[in-house]
Ligand SMILES: NC(=O)C1=CN([C@@H]2O[C@H](COP(=O)(O)OP(=O)(O)OC[C@H]3O[C@@H](n4cnc5c(N)ncnc54)[C@H](OP(=O)(O)O)[C@@H]3O)[C@@H](O)[C@H]2O)C=CC1
């Protein structure tokens with residue numbers, strides 16, 4: 496039995512925590528919302544984030560970080576990107592006090608605007624400087640709603656340290672979720688983060704009434720620009736984008752009604768404002784944050800990502816969706832394969 500602290504008790508945090516408890520681990524969820532913690536402890540439910548579902552009753556929740564981290568061998572980050580650095584600073588203080596050095600696992604999918612850092616970089620900077628080997632990222636086509644129902648799911652677990660990736664594979668896998676190790680940590684993270692931007696675009700196309708050909712074109716060209724960013728800026732391996740965290744996650748996020756990014760995009764395509772959509776979603780829509788970091792990278796490093804840049808303009812410069820589509824289709828002719 497491994498003691499695992501799960502930081503973030505929203506939809507994915509509670510489902511992953513429950514799954515890890517199903518696997519026989521000692522799981523404690525940490526969240527900053529007292530009423531959610533109380534509901535989990537009293538009723539084994541988290542009705543704001545996961546309707547009609549119960550957690551494994553052995554998983555407990557706390558609002559006290561030190562309680563969560565005491566004795567933890569694994570600390571799993573399942574927070575929105577914008578909260579990772581703040582919580583990581585607090586984790587560092589508590590771990591220094593406890594004198595422990597647990598394995599860090601991130602399930603968060605995003606790139607931090609401003610720093611343009613991946614989540615593993617933030618964890619390394621804030622918690623384990625010079626020891627990136629203690630960090631594993633899990634990412635792949637996996638919606639909390641599906642895993643909660645014990646539907647079949649496959650996810651990549653990536654680390655620069657093969658043994659740590661294998662350890663996570665062993666502890667996290669069960670008969671309904673299968674984990675595959677991967678040595679391309681940054682590639683796995685880039686795929687998981689930037690597919691959220693493409694999923695917003697996929698939702699916008701549906702909201703605008705476009706059909707299956709448009710969706711397929713968007714996903715394929717979206718993957719091309721994700722790989723271009725991953726390989727040219729982050730040093731990712733091209734093959735990673737053909738895997739679970741690349742094409743796999745792109746498929747599920749661009750086609751599933753469970754996707755918050757897709758649903759947000761669809762409403763924007765139907766004419767709703769970003770403010771309205773975010774206020775009514777009640778859950779994090781990571782693509783709206785990551786697109787800012789992607790835009791900064793495109794501008795500073797001259798990376799060609801026309802879909803992501805169009806999404807940035809629609810969300811933050813109030814450009815018209817139809818005009819962006821016209822502009823996109825009228826760009827200079829290009830060869831299909833180029834990085
Ligand atoms: N949902 C899914 O199916 C999947 C999600 N992911 C990724 O997992 C990450 C989390 O997503 P998800 O669980 O869906 O998000 P949710 O919006 O469902 O939940 C986010 C949780 O984080 C908590 N939180 C926010 N800020 C802080 C903070 N400063 N300290 C402590 N807790 C905080 C929120 O608390 P509060 O209630 O107080 O707001 C909430 O419990 C994202 O990066 C997402 O892309 C990855 C795969 C699948």
Ligand SMILES: O=C(CO)COP(=O)(O)O
Nearest residue numbers: 635636637753754755756
């Ligand atoms: O990452 C996810 C699925 O793998 C979750 O996607 P959404 O945030 O769009 O719901």
